[in-house]
Amino acid sequence: MAHLAHYRxxxxxxxxxxxxxxxxxxxxxxxxGFCIHFxxxxxxxxxxxxxxVFCGFVLFIxxxxxxxxxxxxxxxxxxxxxxxxxxxxTWLPQxxxxxxxxxxxxxxxxxKKDHPLSAKLGVPQKISYLAIPxxxxxxxxxxxxxxxxxxxxxxxAAGTDLVGGLMSMRIIHYFMMYxxxxxxxxxxxxxxxxxxxxxxxxxxxKEHGGLxxxxxxxxxxxxxxxxx
Amino acid sequence: METEATVxxxxxxxxxxxxxxxxxxxLCGAVAVAAGLSELAAPRVAQALESSVIGAAKGKLYPVxxxxxxxxTGCTEAFAKLEAxxxxxxxxxxxxxxxxxxxxxxxxxxxxxxKEQTIKECAGNxxxxxEGAVLEGWGGQALRVADKPGTEHLYEAAESAAVVVxxxxxxxxxxxxxxxxxQAGALGVQEYLKKxxxxxxxxxxxxxxxxxEWLVAVLADVVLLSxxxxxxxxxxxxxxxxxxxxxxxDNCERRGHFENGEFVYEFGSKEExxxxxxxxxGCRGPQTKANCGVVLYNNRRSWCVQAGAPCIGCCEANxxxxxxxxxxxxxxxxKRHRDLRIGDWMVQPGTIALGITGILAAALVVHGFGMKIxxxxxxxxxxxxxxxxxxxxxxxxxxxxxxxxxxNDKKEGR
Numbered sequence: 001m002a003h004l005a006h007y008r009x010x011x012x013x014x015x016x017x018x019x020x021x022x023x024x025x026x027x028x029x030x031x032x033g034f035c036i037h038f039x040x041x042x043x044x045x046x047x048x049x050x051x052x053v054f055c056g057f058v059l060f061i062x063x064x065x066x067x068x069x070x071x072x073x074x075x076x077x078x079x080x081x082x083x084x085x086x087x088x089x090t091w092l093p094q095x096x097x098x099x100x101x102x103x104x105x106x107x108x109x110x111x112k113k114d115h116p117l118s119a120k121l122g123v124p125q126k127i128s129y130l131a132i133p134x135x136x137x138x139x140x141x142x143x144x145x146x147x148x149x150x151x152x153x154x155x156x157a158a159g160t161d162l163v164g165g166l167m168s169m170r171i172i173h174y175f176m177m178y179x180x181x182x183x184x185x186x187x188x189x190x191x192x193x194x195x196x197x198x199x200x201x202x203x204x205x206k207e208h209g210g211l212x213x214x215x216x217x218x219x220x221x222x223x224x225x226x227x228x
Numbered sequence: 229m230e231t232e233a234t235v236x237x238x239x240x241x242x243x244x245x246x247x248x249x250x251x252x253x254x255l256c257g258a259v260a261v262a263a264g265l266s267e268l269a270a271p272r273v274a275q276a277l278e279s280s281v282i283g284a285a286k287g288k289l290y291p292v293x294x295x296x297x298x299x300x301t302g303c304t305e306a307f308a309k310l311e312a313x314x315x316x317x318x319x320x321x322x323x324x325x326x327x328x329x330x331x332x333x334x335x336x337x338x339x340x341x342x343k344e345q346t347i348k349e350c351a352g353n354x355x356x357x358x359e360g361a362v363l364e365g366w367g368g369q370a371l372r373v374a375d376k377p378g379t380e381h382l383y384e385a386a387e388s389a390a391v392v393v394x395x396x397x398x399x400x401x402x403x404x405x406x407x408x409x410x411q412a413g414a415l416g417v418q419e420y421l422k423k424x425x426x427x428x429x430x431x432x433x434x435x436x437x438x439x440x441e442w443l444v445a446v447l448a449d450v451v452l453l454s455x456x457x458x459x460x461x462x463x464x465x466x467x468x469x470x471x472x473x474x475x476x477x478d479n480c481e482r483r484g485h486f487e488n489g490e491f492v493y494e495f496g497s498k499e500e501x502x503x504x505x506x507x508x509x510g511c512r513g514p515q516t517k518a519n520c521g522v523v524l525y526n527n528r529r530s531w532c533v534q535a536g537a538p539c540i541g542c543c544e545a546n547x548x549x550x551x552x553x554x555x556x557x558x559x560x561x562x563k564r565h566r567d568l569r570i571g572d573w574m575v576q577p578g579t580i581a582l583g584i585t586g587i588l589a590a591a592l593v594v595h596g597f598g599m600k601i602x603x604x605x606x607x608x609x610x611x612x613x614x615x616x617x618x619x620x621x622x623x624x625x626x627x628x629x630x631x632x633x634x635x636n637d638k639k640e641g642r
Binding site: 002003037038039042043044045046081082083095096098099100103107108110112113114115116117148152157161164165166167168170171174175178181182185186189193194195197210211212214217218219220221222223224 | 464473475478486487488489490491507508514515541544546549551552557558564565566568577578580581584585588589592595596598599602604605606607608609610611612613615616617626627628629630633634635636637639640641642
């Protein structure tokens with residue numbers, strides 16, 4: 001057992017909920033989005049459009065709520081500890097991350113044998129997660145530029161003009177969906193390839209014992225088997 | 229004799245041309261709607277038409293110059309094909325078409341002279357209809373008319389016109405003339421005039437060809453309702469808002485089938501005969517703004533979608549960008565997406581996206597085998613004892629590594 005202990009403090013309940021909403025909304029958006037792009041199941045078209053627009057708003061509002069909560073809710077700065085700090089701090093560069101970016105990449109390319117120490121989020125992980133709210137907001141914008149009730153509003157029409165018309169906007173919306181799909185593939189793969197404990201914690205708040213990390217000393221200081 | 233109904237002068241003119249009062253009023257309603265007014269404004273239009281035509285009969289026609297640039301004459305053809313005698317031909321008679329390469333009976337030097345005279349004598353008081361793309365290529369020599377570059381003809385005629393009507397998608401932004409590689413340097417009238425510093429207002433009427441009723445609507449606005457160009461209700465692209473304000477999809481007769489999820493997947497199929505929605509066949513209705521489904525075509529007989537053909541977006545034209553022409557933006561017409569151009573390679577966005585995603589998925593599978601072989605699937609590899617950087621910079625070490633350290637359970641609440 002080489003991983004850090006998985007404590008609930010890493011992912012407090014509000015974030016478990018927003019993560020669930022993200023998952024459900026994104027899956028529904030992708031499935032209905034494919035159906036709207038080309039009606040593979042003709043009679044599903046009407047439902048697909050309704051669900052797509054609804055989930056688009058849900059995903060956007062959920063994203064804003066999650067970002068706002070980062071300034072009020074506390075979470076652990078690293079794995080293997082029950083200590084908590086205000087969540088937004090775990091999104092900024094932390095001492096635990098410093099100089100570790102290159103080593104994470106080396107680890108995943110099998111050029112480094114041992115597991116890099118890190119904060120709750122590793123360097124490549126932190127950067128890609130930070131891009132997600134930006135992606136969601138841009139995706140929401142491109143979606144509203146294509147949605148008839150909003151497409152003629154100056155704010156959206158200007159964007160459509162800028163990218164060269166509705167066809168270009170559609171293609172951007174379409175490519176961005178694939179960015180989400182690719183992100184999800186990598187995200188699901190990396191979260192589970194070394195064991196499903198992170199998933200059980202994120203979705204069901206199920207804890208799992210492991211090494212204990214001291215966020216003040218930035219080092220592993222022992223082990224907690226959760227008295228199993 | 230007192231009880232006998234009298235026929236107005238105008239009505240006599242109508243019946244002389246075989247047009248019933250009823251079909252004339254129908255046209256007035258259509259013109260009113262096309263001009264962005266309610267159909268209730270039909271009497272107003274009728275009145276304006278009557279006085280104009282009567283005025284015209286007395287020799288006060290509004291002069292119009294119709295110049296063809298790089299055009300296929302399709303817009304002229306469409307306009308000329310209005311069945312005669314037809315109510316719309318009455319409207320034609322509200323203008324004096326002083327110059328038209330196709331429609332004028334005269335030709336050659338005398339026509340050029342007539343044009344020059346109109347420009348000189350009616351300065352600020354005539355309409356210029358420009359059909360086809362403006363060609364800037366090869367120093368303007370890509371198009372020569374009457375021993376002069378086509379661009380010069382446009383410049384001269386546009387400079388003193390009251391308003392320029394860019395008729396057809398080519399005139400709006402180069403149309404398919406502007407499609408890759410655009411060696412002739414095609415662009416739209418509005419952009420060209422802006423470059424030349426000509427401030428004459430431009431009304432953009434796209435379409436391939438433009439529906440003649442749209443031109444009639446603009447002429448009705450300017451000539452009959454005496455609206456100044458600034459009073460016209462135009463979109464941000466300078467197109468009449470009443471005509472180009474909503475998408476083809478918004479007013480499509482097959483829209484009900486779209487809502488029901490009833491689609492045509494193959495030409496000649498039963499679904500097509502049933503009038504189902506053409507969306508899967510690449511219909512550009514949802515992204516093309518024009519009221520085709522309302523005014524129809526060929527004297528209101530039918531239109532593309534009624535005939536079983538998906539909209540190919542011929543009214544898509546951004547006046548400021550020849551690259552954003554409807555052919556470039558919409559081909560291949562029967563696919564839901566346009567092709568993207570990478571050098572000489574044309575490729576569908578879906579192919580790129582699926583290709584990259586497929587490569588990524590395959591890479592993750594291969595990586596997974598690597599993780600399995602290196603024994604990392606059970607909780608990952610063992611942690612480094614000391615950060616690599618810390619090991620090299622012990623004086624500036626981030627972590628405080630001490631084998632004697634123990635978890636502070638009390639502080640952490642374990």
